[in-house]
Amino acid sequence: xxxxxxxxxxxxxxxxxxxxxxxxxxxxxxxxxxxxxxxxxxxxxxxxxxxxxxxxxxxxxxxxxxxxxxxxxxxxxxxxxxxxxxxxxxxxxxxxxxxxxxxxxxxxxxxxxxxxxxxxxxxxxxxxxxxxxxxxxxxxxxxxxxxxxx
Numbered sequence: 001x002x003x004x005x006x007x008x009x010x011x012x013x014x015x016x017x018x019x020x021x022x023x024x025x026x027x028x029x030x031x032x033x034x035x036x037x038x039x040x041x042x043x044x045x046x047x048x049x050x051x052x053x054x055x056x057x058x059x060x061x062x063x064x065x066x067x068x069x070x071x072x073x074x075x076x077x078x079x080x081x082x083x084x085x086x087x088x089x090x091x092x093x094x095x096x097x098x099x100x101x102x103x104x105x106x107x108x109x110x111x112x113x114x115x116x117x118x119x120x121x122x123x124x125x126x127x128x129x130x131x132x133x134x135x136x137x138x139x140x141x142x143x144x145x146x147x148x149x150x
Contacts, residue, residue: 001071001086001131007124008064008093015057023053030104056097063093078139083132090128097121 015022024035027049031038039046067089074082098121 001075001127001135002068004090004124004127004131005064005067005071007127008060008067011120011124012057012060012064015060016054017057019050019054019057023050026053026101026104060093063089075135078135078141080139083136083139086128087132090124090132094121094125094128098125 020035027033027035027038035046067086070082070085075086101121
């Protein structure tokens with residue numbers, strides 16, 4: 001689960017500081033116009049577009065910090081609530097990003113940039129599933145009074 005937290009942190013920072021790199025292919029897919037031409041003809045609208053996309057990274061940043069903190073403390077101690085908290089946080093985060101990409105018709109792997117960019121939420125979702133599935137048996141053991149080391 002720590003891998004997903006770190007992955008989410010890195011992605012959030014990339015989307016905050018390298019927004020124009022990360023979302024240009026989204027724009028071109030949905031609008032059908034070259035990004036650089038759009039920036040030249042509509043600089044204010046292009047800036048607003050980047051600000052709204054940068055907000056995705058801003059929203060992801062505290063979620064990634066919470067994922068890392070919950071993993072460090074409660075999840076390592078096999079506390080059941082932490083499993084559910086990480087399930088909800090990860091499902092909302094990665095599910096919404098996959099839903100966004102589906103809604104704009106982005107999952108067409110016809111260019112290398114689009115194929116690699118499409119993998120970001122898929123990798124996040126796979127890390128979530130692995131991070132929740134592997135320790136689930138320990139977290140949901142039948143005797144709640146036993147510790148993990150017993």
